[in-house]
Amino acid sequence: MxxxxxxxxxxxxxxxxxxxxxxxxxxxxxxxxxxxxxxxxxxxxxxxxxxxxxxxxxxxxxxxxxxxxxxxRSELAEVAAAQMNTLECFHTWELMSNDKAIELAVRLTELAPPGLERVFFTSGGAEGNEIALRMARFFHYRMGHPERTWILSRKTAYHGIGYGSGSVSGLPVYHEGFGPTLPDVHHLTPPDPYQIQMYGDEGATEFCLRELRETIERIGPGRIAAMIGEPVMSVGGAVLPPSDYWPRVAELLREHGILLIFDEVVTGYGRTGHWFAAEHFGVTPDILVTAKGITSGYVPHGAVLVSDRVTETVSGSNGFPIGFTYTGHPTACAVALANLAIIERExxxxxxxxxxxxxxxxxxxxxxxxxxxxxxxxxxxxxxxxxxxxxxxxxxxxxxxxxxxxxxxxxxxxxxxxxxxxxxxxxxxxxxxxxxxxxxxxxxxxxxxxxxxxxxx
Known part of the structure; x- marks a missing residue:
């Protein structure tokens, strides 16, 4: 060890x-x-x-x-070298694919919470959250509800530094001086059991659920695309919410047709003692974003796990129109497979x-x-x-x-x-x-x- x-x-x-x-x-x-x-x-x-x-x-x-x-870990270096000597790079655009991307997609859906059956590969966490936000808005557009554009997030959240991921991050440093951010974003109070003074006599879950209900009513449930959140806030302070927080949030969002995005860039692949922190809370989101631990950082890589319902809607007859140069990079996928095998074997x-x-x-x-x-x-x-x-x-x-x-x-x-x-x-x-x-x-x-x-x- x-x-x-x-x-x-x-x-x-x-x-x-x-x-x-x-x-x-x-x-x-x-x-x-x-x-x-x-x-x-x-x-x-x-x-x-x-x-x-x-x-x-x-x-x-x-x-x-x-x-x-x-x-x-020399074995990961050896896997990368072997893959580079076989097929160092290709993509998964349109009908193209490669063996390692397919094998990793299958492996990830085996590990994922039930209901997350599809995989979109990225190069990292911020890219993954950008894709998740685009998918959420595009899902409602394809469903005939283009007015559903609002994204709910939380104060002190961190989701990356892209213009979308940075906009839903709740830390002022990612907003000040960078001009207009993504429109239609609202930040809610995070559930932090230690900061009891924020919630009055209600307690963290009751306060946050009431605030969420009021926000949905104020914006209009028919105008909100998704809520994004880390199951356990990382940069925000390793904040572990009350056990009933995520199940009740997920239920309220489902009542109003609002998608749930879990940002598991930090919490995924064993960090919390589960393959994904979603398992700890007994909640399966519509979209789950991962990166970091997927390769233990040996090669930049990420994966967005998506439900069949969302995938089939955003793909449609013309396909999902967004992709990255390194989507499904075979060397990154080969290292990820070997890394996941180490996590399981050891x-x-x-x-x-x-x-x-x-x-x-x-x-x-x-x-x-x-x-x-x-x-x-x-x-x-x-x-x-x-x-x-x-x-x-x-x-x-x-x-x-x-x-x-x-x-x-x-x-x-x-x-x-x-x-x-x-x-x-x-x-x-x-x-x-x-x-x-x-x-x-x-x-x-x-x-x-x-x-x-x-x-x-």
Missing amino acids: SVSPTVPVTASPRTAQWVQADRDRLIHPNLPAGQKDRIVMVEGSGCHVRDSSGRSYLDAAAVLGMMQVGHG GLLENANKTGAYLGHRLEALRDLPVVGDVRRLGLMLGIELVADKEARTPLPTGTAPVATALREDAGIILRGNPRSLLINPPLVLDREGADELADGLYAVLRRVSSEGRIRS
Whole structure:
């Protein structure tokens, strides 16, 4: 499972050259102008990665929530090389297809919740959500209801950075300064059981269901195409909704003919201890978007799983008119097949539950620290809410970025955070030793965080 790198921990003589070239040539997301520091990763094994200076880190973020089977799996490299030597690239436009795309489509429908029988391949999660939004609107157009264009989403949701996927994302950073976004989008309150102050006396589910009903009535049920949501909000803080939230939302949407889109870009392929988080809630959406863990990030790839009803309607006599250059890329499909086989063969869904439970137990001790308001978990998807005041549940005034930096620099732990929470998504091969390393590092840093967000030495 979690394996420390066996490569020599020596610095590369090219580090300074790489850093300078990076400063001169690369545009980084979320990197402020003038920031000179760079960390150049050069190698990985299991749950660990090594930078060009020779330092090893525990990758508690699974890169960006994608590295299910861990770093350095030579068998995936071998599968990719073999496929490239056979048929490196082709597409699935019109009547063309390829063997690996067909085999992967069959495999995915075997794993998917019952009722999702068709597959549309993409190169990643944002592309998948773009397709899902287009399919939802096009479905109602083909059904003779072109006025059904509205998309419902949630505040603090993240669905990608395309103009459609970015528009339904509920974070202001993806809207400010980019001009008009997709029209006819409404963001609802997310169900966050920790933030009880948002719901008054109703509770999260009752508040959110009432708001959804009122929104449907205000916009008009005959004008709404779909609602999109992550079963468990990832970037929003590993927010696990009440168990009755999704079943009741799905029922209300069905009553009004509104499609349900699940964004399982992060939660899919074992992250929550199930192949798909939809299984945890007992809900089958009309469209389910996946990416990341489908190949563990070894090759960019994604797949949108779609019901027969939606597929037959959007395809119609003229076919669905949207596709990508890399749709059904055989090398990506071959790697995905091998990756899914590893997840199944090595029991990584079971490990997500078993090791996740152990890690969750270790992290419960963090609740005794003054700045830890909440610890939540499903499988190996965890969040730690940091607060300045436990009773008021107010976030740290500095956000979590300084804490994430201290974890990387002082404890050798790489993870990401949002303004309120630290997000923990280690590779699914994490074992108890890795869980202890992660828990010990978190405690060592979080015990030094003040209510003002300062990191004491």
